[in-house]
Amino acid sequence: MTASTQEQTDTDGLAVGAGVDLAASTQAAALAASPWVGRGDKNAVDGAAVSAMRRALAGIRIDGTVVIGEGEKDDAPMLFTGERVGSGDGAACDVAVDPIDGTRLAALGLGNAISALAVAERGAMFDASSVFYMEKLAAGPAAAGILDLRLPVRENVFRLAEVLGRDPDGICVAVLDRPRHDDLVTEIRATGARVRLLPDGDVAAAIAAVDAGSGVDLMLGSGGSPEGVLAAAAVRCFGGIFQGRLWPQSDAERAWMGDRGYESGRVLSARDLVAGDDVVFVATGVTDGSLLRGVRSELGVPVTHSLVADTRTGMRHLVETRHPQRDPGTG
Numbered sequence: 523m524t525a526s527t528q529e530q531t532d533t534d535g536l537a538v539g540a541g542v543d544l545a546a547s548t549q550a551a552a553l554a555a556s557p558w559v560g561r562g563d564k565n566a567v568d569g570a571a572v573s574a575m576r577r578a579l580a581g582i583r584i585d586g587t588v589v590i591g592e593g594e595k596d597d598a599p600m601l602f603t604g605e606r607v608g609s610g611d612g613a614a615c616d617v618a619v620d621p622i623d624g625t626r627l628a629a630l631g632l633g634n635a636i637s638a639l640a641v642a643e644r645g646a647m648f649d650a651s652s653v654f655y656m657e658k659l660a661a662g663p664a665a666a667g668i669l670d671l672r673l674p675v676r677e678n679v680f681r682l683a684e685v686l687g688r689d690p691d692g693i694c695v696a697v698l699d700r701p702r703h704d705d706l707v708t709e710i711r712a713t714g715a716r717v718r719l720l721p722d723g724d725v726a727a728a729i730a731a732v733d734a735g736s737g738v739d740l741m742l743g744s745g746g747s748p749e750g751v752l753a754a755a756a757v758r759c760f761g762g763i764f765q766g767r768l769w770p771q772s773d774a775e776r777a778w779m780g781d782r783g784y785e786s787g788r789v790l791s792a793r794d795l796v797a798g799d800d801v802v803f804v805a806t807g808v809t810d811g812s813l814l815r816g817v818r819s820e821l822g823v824p825v826t827h828s829l830v831a832d833t834r835t836g837m838r839h840l841v842e843t844r845h846p847q848r849d850p851g852t853g
């Protein structure tokens with residue numbers, strides 16, 4: 523795998539096919555966060571994951587620029603937007619990271635926390651760093667051309683039920699459990715559909731929505747814009763649809779959108795959010811979840827579960843990795 527990855531990177535000049543290499547970064551983040559799981563300290567979870575991911579990226583042969591990161595931080599050397607990551611040689615690319623999506627879940631010892639990273643060609647990723655929230659819709663491939671974020675919720679649920687050949691009561695919609703979603707949840711339930719309320723973690727939820735057999739048919743509601751770009755990258759690799767609409771919360775955010783000529787109400791597709799034909803998405807489980815198992819220990823050896831996918835091959839790998847901690851003294 524590594525040899526062919528290397529070759530592809532050399533001949534194409536792009537960071538494609540490098541998914542398994544890139545997974546080292548989400549694995550490092552998950553491994554570093556795992557001692558903090560259940561200890562109630564969100565900052566410790568995030569801090570450990572961010573530094574480990576950053577260090578691991580330095581060993582990966584890409585010339586990456588973080589487009590979706592931890593915000594524009596001037597102080598701590600973290601994964602801030604605009605930061606260059608990777609070894610500096612290899613393909614020039616945009617990088618989106620969420621070292622832990624579900625920090626609170628991990629701190630509370632709850633399931634579904636993941637570490638996620640996506641890479642695309644340089645300039646391919648939508649700059650969503652300055653408007654925090656995005657309204658989102660994600661569903662499987664059958665929903666293409668049928669569902670639309672601008673339609674009433676009821677209409678989307680009925681359309682999805684029809685295209686899937688079910689009654690609305692056979693539809694399950696994932697929604698972040700937030701007071702702002704109370705009306706949304708009422709509207710969904712009024713159609714007969716079920717709602718799976720999530721304490722956190724809408725990247726994994728969007729993947730569940732596009733993935734047949736996950737038990738989730740649709741994801742609706744607002745969440746972080748950075749997570750929207752990561753979910754869009756995943757959907758580009760897995761198939762299915764993702765739609766996002768920036769949801770500004772302040773005059774500063776509205777001004778930022780205006781300055782960039784972003785019409786309010788514009789619906790962004792997965793391809794608008796992550797363009798190009800070379801997209802790689804990797805995620806590693808931190809705590810056990812519906813998508814991935816969390817970090818666990820087998821006879822003292824840490825084991826991780828990662829998902830690796832790319833648009834070029836359309837392949838999706840579930841990778842189980844043993845991480846023996848070698849004693850330098852014994853080689």
Ligand SMILES: O=P(O)(O)OC[C@H]1O[C@](O)(COP(=O)(O)O)[C@@H](O)[C@@H]1O
Pocket residue numbers: 620622623624625626698700721722723724725744745746747749
């Ligand atoms: O908690 P809010 O403000 O509703 O934001 C929702 C966002 O936070 C999360 O639940 C958790 O994100 P982090 O763990 O990266 O902070 C995301 O999955 C989601 O997009």
Ligand SMILES: [Mn+2]
Pocket residue numbers: 620621622623624625
């Ligand atoms: Mn995070």
Ligand SMILES: [Mn+2]
Pocket residue numbers: 620622623624746749
């Ligand atoms: Mn997040």
